[in-house]
Amino acid sequence: MNAPAGSLLTAEGLRKAYGPTVALDGADFSIHPGEVVAVMGPSGSGKSTLLHCLAGIVPPDAGSIMYAGRELATMNDAERSALRRSEFGFVFQFGQLVPELTCVENVALPLRLNGTSRKEAERTALDWMGRLEVDDLAGKRPGEVSGGQGQRVAVARALVTGPRVLFADEPTGALDSLNGERVMELLTDAARSTNAAVVLVTHEARVAAYSDREIVVRDGKSRDMERAV
Amino acid sequence: MSIGHTLLGLLESGPRHGYDLKRAFDEKFGHDRPLHYGQVYSTMSRLLKNGLVEVDGIEAGGGPERKRYAITDAGITDVEHWLATPEKPAEYLQSTLYTKVVLALLTHRDAGDILDSQRSEHLRSMRILTDRKRHGDLADQLICDHALFHLEADLRWLELTAARLDKLRAVVAK
Amino acid sequence: MNAGTGHRPRERNRAWGTSRDLAMGVRFAFAGGREGWFRAAMTAVGVGLGVALLLLTTAIPNALAVRHERDVARADYTYVFGHPLKAGEKTFVIADIDTPYRGDDIRGRMVQREGAKAPVPPGLTTYPAPGEMAVSPALKRLLDSPDGALLRARLPYRITATIAESGLTGSQELAYYAGSADLADHIHPPDVARIDHFGSPRSPDAESDPVLMLLVLVVFVVLLMPVAVFVAAAVRFGGERRDRRLAALRLVGADGRMVRRIAAGEAMAGALLGLVLGGGFFLIGRQLMGSVEAFGISVFPSYLNPSPALALLVAVLVPAAAVLVTMFTLRGVVIEPLGVVRTAKPARRRLWWRLLLPVAGLAALYPMVGQGRNGGGFNQYLVTGGVLLLLVGITALLPWVVERVVGRLGQGAVAWQLAVRRLQLSSGTAARMVNGIAVAVAGAIALQMVFAGVEADYTKPTGNDLDRAQMSVQVPNGVPVSKVARAMTATKGVRKVVSIADGEAGDRAEDPQRTATVSVGDCASLREIAALPSCHDGDAFVVKGSDSDSETTKLLTAGKKHGRTLYLDPAYSGDDDGPASRWTVPAKLKQAQSREDPTGYKRGGFLLTPGALPAGASTAVQGVVYLSIDSAVPDVHEYVINTAVRIDPLMLAGTLTARELNSKFASIRTGLLVGAAAVLALIGASLLVGQLEQLRERKKLLSVLVAFGTRRRTLSLSVLWQTAIPIGLGLLLAGVVGLALGSVLLKMVGSTVRVDWLGVLAMTGFGAAVVLAVTLLSLPPLLRLMRPDGLRTE
Known part of the structure; x- marks a missing residue:
């Protein structure tokens, strides 16, 4: 399979095993700038592993991952970390905000990791918090805000560096439907406004409905539903 | 639910008498509504006319129910096409989907594919509803939500069925 | 329920x-x-x-x-009141020939049984025969090992027995008893003596020094x-x-x-x-x-x-x-x-009751100030209680200090921010982790200070000048100094040999009224003890500038009356020494200015070149040889000692040191060092456990941070800060309390208060080393936890 024209992030033939457990067994993927792609599939099918490989968090055992003309699979850990810091953003289900830092410090964290000064970073962070309607929580600690608010803070943190790809792993998994939808709306709006691609791992159809298309992962193999039809 | 496609699918595993067909249908899909002989008879003559089945032989003693039918190549293609085409999302879809899944298992096709394409079809509808909801007023939102929750219920059932395919395969193979 | x-x-x-x-x-x-x-x-x-x-x-x-x-x-207590023992049924002769070997001390005794009823040394069943020896198990192992080759040359006796536990003070003690046949001819108390029993006549619990008691008490508490x-x-x-x-x-x-x-x-x-x-x-x-x-x-x-x-x-x-x-x-x-x-927000920590503890501790100790050596003993309970209160005060004060300081710490790099924020949220946990180290270091600093202060009282400056000579050999009676000097010159690693033989000159052959030192040596050697105007063999000098000068001048004037005749090695009544040799003071006595010898001693009296010494007088003087050695030569000390022992087994060669430590004091000090090391290691272990536990609890968070592209360095640094900040504060507080405790203790024993900064630095450094070790040891698990596996939920 050749990388589709204009694709930002393309993977083919990904294989990954954790010990005897095969998580990915020849999975393919591609996403365009500004596109929201849902990764669906039953639990244990390898969705999260696919996301981790695509994001350069874990190196695949085999296969190739091309991001903007660069091969991720052969990068070393430091290069992949640098890529994640500058080009990618992340939202997880829970346990992601640093409990000791205030919300605005949490949002500013990725910028500061990139070497931005504290003042500058926190100004940008506050700006993003405003876009996700949580700027009034700036001085609070994560333990003092609700789940939905915390998740929006996390989205703000994921977008604060202006990433080209946003990886979201069950971003609404711990929220009720109202909060979950609000987070999804804000997330997709914000991503579209910056033309960021979103890789959205979810098992919920109503969350996946915020995507442009979906990919199904079953038994470590991927199935691109658009191309299959 | 298409009785014609279902009977065709049942014939794929081998030629059968009309009476056998009715019995197999009732056993696997009839549940509370058994098929009438007349229905089988009329359906089979329509399929014969369209060239999807052929008469394999007639047993002594006469009577329409003693005819043995076999599926033709055109018939197999027709079943194939029917299974691969996702159903338009609608209420009370499950009997059709269930029939498709069971037939796929009976004819050793990949039932997971049916589920995947159906999910894709559902999601297509859900995307449209979600989009309308985001740009509409509160009334739109409430109406769309209702539809979305129904579609989601279908999909959840689909996921559950997918998770239980192995069990179902064992039951169907009996 | x-x-x-x-x-x-x-x-x-x-x-x-x-x-x-x-x-x-x-x-x-x-x-x-x-x-x-x-x-x-x-x-x-x-x-x-x-x-x-x-x-x-x-x-x-x-x-x-x-x-x-x-x-x-x-x-083997060789000091006997009254008349020396005569050989008898119960007597034996014993020589103290302790020898150092590569930094270890070996307890050596040479024994000769005289009577059938002579007691057998503890741990032995019989006396070793001449040419044989009984050794401790540890010494036997050493001799059998390749490391013991040089020692084997020094102890050429056949091993025939093992000293049992009852004759040793420790399992690793190096000790031997060698048999001899002619020891009785060399009796020269206290090194070689005739005695009839083992065991010290003094009561074992001699009155203990109140200062030492205090130190022991404090060491235990600390x-x-x-x-x-x-x-x-x-x-x-x-x-x-x-x-x-x-x-x-x-x-x-x-x-x-x-x-x-x-x-x-x-x-x-x-x-x-x-x-x-x-x-x-x-x-x-x-x-x-x-x-x-x-x-x-x-x-x-x-x-x-x-x-x-x-x-x-x-x-x-x-x-x-x-x-x-x-x-x-x-x-x-x-x-x-x-x-x-x-x-x-458990109501801001209050200071007053936390301060109360150390203040109470000081109050308990203060009344005893000045009771030291002259003022009698200390109240053991007050000492223990006071020290305890002071040290417990640290554990009470530290959480307060950590809370206050951490609350004021400003912004910094990401690693710093993560650490400081974490500490702000749980300063109590952090303080608790460090309490042990702070207490140990405070106690150790105080003790170190007390030791340094008291050391002057217990350490005698030896006056040795280590630039001039690093070893000395006492030549026993009957061994010519020149023979030793020649042998030493030929010994590997010896650079320079100074040999002096000292004797006494008196105005009479028996029971002299006035005496002066007579030192014999070649010109080069004599220049080591005095400034000579010129020197040729046969010259004799009178020394000026010594502390014991007056006698010499009087002796000279007295000697003139008797035809300038003096007597070398005069006899004293009751001694069974041989007769003194006559020495006519030469008419031409040169003047020499005394200078310190390598051991810091300034000689007076007369200096003679070998040619000026009357014939037959060589036994009247006892030699000492100072050696300058090349310490770059491995085992040079052992070669020198071996040379000495080869000439005479009783010849003692020693290493000169700048100070001589009271041995009882030294053992307390070593006890402290061993204990402090053990305690700090133990606390380091508990710190590590706490650290690992905390890291495990944060596994998921760490994985998320790594997903964000956080550098490993950043997280490692934050872990380091997280330990280093409270420990730094703990060490600071420990320093303050330790110095306070040390000052009070020093005042109590009546020594001048002097801060031993090197000791403080060493102890805090010890504590800091533990931090570093803990951080380093927690890095591998941290790096393992930072692997993205933590993100996997299923």
């Missing part, structure tokens, strides 16, 4: 409930799969180590006592305090997890009291298991201590028996303390069914 208990009488019901809750706690301590076992094991190991250390410490006085007894029993702090920390391992479990119990209906009882049961289970482990560790440690040697001290395992009363006290106190500490930690915690509520 239990319907069946509703009908029972109230009292019985309560008692039953208590024991049931405790039992449930015990069960919980080990339930919870691998995680639970790990936590219980960590607690038990922590408590066990503490218990073992306590038991060992309580056993040390006993061990020292046994050591002391053994040492007294084998003493060493045991951190152990107590450590045990308290060990009981808290896994505290957060436990709180969550207790919350779950509340959810199913346990009330607050039951939960506390269950927690007590859990703590007790860990402590009891720790007690068992501690017993095991103690036995292992005892055996280990029997096979190692620290700072020249080793003991036999059998010495290390704690007194039963103390052991029982430990067995009761440790579980009790565990339960008390648990109750104390739960004090500020409300365990609700849906989680643990720390009485939010």
Whole structure:
């Protein structure tokens, strides 16, 4: 399979095993700038592993991952970390905000990791918090805000560096439907406004409905539903 | 639910008498509504006319129910096409989907594919509803939500069925 | 909770409930799969180590006592009142020929039995025959090993026996008894003497010096305090997890009291298991201590028996303390069914009662200022209490200090920010982790200071000038100095040899009234002890500028009356020395200016070149040879000693040192060092456990941060800061309290207060090294936890 024209992030033939457990067994993927792609599939099918490989968090055992003309699979850990810091953003289900830092410090964290000064970073962070309607929580600690608010803070943190790809792993998994939808709306709006691609791992159809298309992962193999039809 | 496609699918595993067909249908899909002989008879003559089945032989003693039918190549293609085409999302879809899944298992096709394409079809509808909801007023939102929750219920059932395919395969193979 | 208990009488019901809750706690301590076992094991190991250390410490006085007894029993006390012994039925001759070998001291004795009833040295069954020797097991191992080759040359005797335990003070002691046939001809007390019994005539418990007593007391308190702090920390391992479990119990209906009882049961289970482990560790440690040697001290395992009363006290106190500490930690915690509520923002820590502790400690010690050496003893209880209060004061003050300082720390790099924020949120936990180290370092600093201050009183400056000579050889009677000098010159690694023979010149041959030193040596050697105008063989000098000058001048004027005749090595009545040799003072006496010899001694009297010494007078002087050696030559000391022993087994070659330490004082000091090292290592272990536990709890967060592209360096640094900041504060506080305690103690013993900055630096450095070690050791698990596996939920 050749990388589709204009694709930002393309993977083919990904294989990954954790010990005897095969998580990915020849999975393919591609996403365009500004596109929201849902990764669906039953639990244990390898969705999260696919996301981790695509994001350069874990190196695949085999296969190739091309991001903007660069091969991720052969990068070393430091290069992949640098890529994640500058080009990618992340939202997880829970346990992601640093409990000791205030919300605005949490949002500013990725910028500061990139070497931005504290003042500058926190100004940008506050700006993003405003876009996700949580700027009034700036001085609070994560333990003092609700789940939905915390998740929006996390989205703000994921977008604060202006990433080209946003990886979201069950971003609404711990929220009720109202909060979950609000987070999804804000997330997709914000991503579209910056033309960021979103890789959205979810098992919920109503969350996946915020995507442009979906990919199904079953038994470590991927199935691109658009191309299959 | 298409009785014609279902009977065709049942014939794929081998030629059968009309009476056998009715019995197999009732056993696997009839549940509370058994098929009438007349229905089988009329359906089979329509399929014969369209060239999807052929008469394999007639047993002594006469009577329409003693005819043995076999599926033709055109018939197999027709079943194939029917299974691969996702159903338009609608209420009370499950009997059709269930029939498709069971037939796929009976004819050793990949039932997971049916589920995947159906999910894709559902999601297509859900995307449209979600989009309308985001740009509409509160009334739109409430109406769309209702539809979305129904579609989601279908999909959840689909996921559950997918998770239980192995069990179902064992039951169907009996 | 239990319907069946509703009908029972109230009292019985309560008692039953208590024991049931405790039992449930015990069960919980080990339930919870691998995680639970790990936590219980960590607690038990922590408590066990503490218990073992306590038991060992309580056993040390006993061990020292046994050591002391053994040492007294084998003493060959050569000073005899009245007339020297004559050879008899019970007498034997013994020579002290201790020898150093590569930094170890070897206790050597040469013995010659004279009478059939002469007592056999302790640990031996019979006297070794001439040319044979009995050795300690450790010495035998050394001699048999390749390392002992040089020593073998020094001790060329055949090994025929092993010294039994009763004749040794430690398992690793190097000792031997060599047999001799002609020792009686060399009697020269105190090195070679005729005696008739072993054992010191003096009572073993001589009046102890109050200052030394004080030091011993303080050392014990200072060493045991951190152990107590450590045990308290060990009981808290896994505290957060436990709180969550207790919350779950509340959810199913346990009330607050039951939960506390269950927690007590859990703590007790860990402590009891720790007690068992501690017993095991103690036995292992005892055996280990029997096979190692620290700072020249080793003991036999059998010495290390704690007194039963103390052991029982430990067995009761440790579980009790565990339960008390648990109750104390739960004090500020409300365990609700849906989680643990720390009485939010537990009212800013107050300073006044925290300050009260050290102030009370100072108040207890202060009245004893100046009671030191002259003012009689110290009140042991006040000393112990005061030191305890001061040190406990650290554990009370530290949380306050950490809270205040961390609350004011500003922004910085990401690693710093992460660490500071974490500390701000849980400054108490951080302070608790460091308490042990702070207490240990404070105590050690105080002691170090006291030692440095008191050292002057217990250390005699030797006056040795190590630039001129590094070794000296005392030449025994009857051995010509020149022979030794020649042999030494030929010895490998010897650069320069100065040989002087000293004798005495008197105005009469017997019982002289005036005497002066006579030193004989070649010109080069004489220049080492005096500035000579010119020198040729045959010259004689009179020395000016010495402290003992007056006698010489008088002797000279007196000598003129008798035809300038003096007598070398004059005899004294009662001595059975040979006759003195006559020496006519030459008419041409040159003047020489005295200078310090390599040992710092300024000679007066006369200097003679060999040619000026009357014939036959060579036995009238006793030689000493100073050696300048090339310390770059390995084993140069051993070559020199071997050369000396080859000429005469009784010839002593020693290394010159700048100072001579009182040996009793030295052993306290080494005890402190060993103890401080052990305690700090132990606390380091507990720090590591705490650190690892905290890291494990944050596994998911770490993975998320890594997903964000956080550099490993950033997270590692933040872990380092997180330990380094509270430890830095702890060390600072420890420094202040340590210096205060040290000053008070110094004032108490009446020494001038002088801060031993090098000691302070060394001790804080020791503490800092522990931090660094802990951080380094927690890095591999940290890096492992930072792998993205933590993100996997399924």
